[in-house]
Amino acid sequence: MNDSVLEQLDRVLAARKTAADPEASYVASLHAKGLNKILEKVGEEATETILAAKDASDETSRAELIGETADLWFHSLVMLSHLNLSYREVLQELERRFDLSGHDEKASRQ
C-alpha cells in the first residue's frame, strides 16, 4: 500500500461530495444535510470521546476510546472537506508549529 489511509480516505470523501447518492452514502447524506448537521456530528463525537477518555481504565474501554476518537477524526475530515479543506492543511500547520518549537533541541537540553 503506497498511499496513507488519510490520502485514500481523502479521495473517497472528495468523490462522495460530488457524485454520490445520499441514500447510499453516509458521507453524501451529511453533505446533503449541510454544515450545521456536520458540525452537530463533530460536537457529538467530541463529547463521546471525552466521556470515553474519562472511563478508559481497562482494555475494553480503551478500545472504545480509540473507536470514538476515530469517529471524531472522521467527522472532522468530513467537515474540512465540506469547506474545501483537507487533512493536508492541518498537517502543514502541525509541521509549522513543530518546526517553530525547536522541539528536538529543547528535549535534548533537559
Ligand SMILES: N=c1c2ncn([C@@H]3O[C@H](COP(=O)(O)OP(=O)(O)OP(=O)(O)O)[C@@H](O)[C@H]3O)c2ncn1[C@@H]1O[C@H](COP(=O)(O)O)[C@@H](O)[C@H]1O
Ligand atoms: N470512516 C468512516 C466512518 N466512521 C464512522 N462512520 C459512520 O458515522 C456514523 C457515526 O455516527 P453515530 O455513532 O452517531 O451513529 P448514528 O446514530 O448512526 O448516526 P446519526 O444517525 O446521528 O447520523 C455511523 O453511521 C458510522 O457508520 C463512518 N462512515 C464512513 N467512513 C468511511 O467513509 C467512507 C465512505 O462512506 P460512505 O459515504 O458511507 O460510502 C467509507 O468507505 C469509510 O472508509
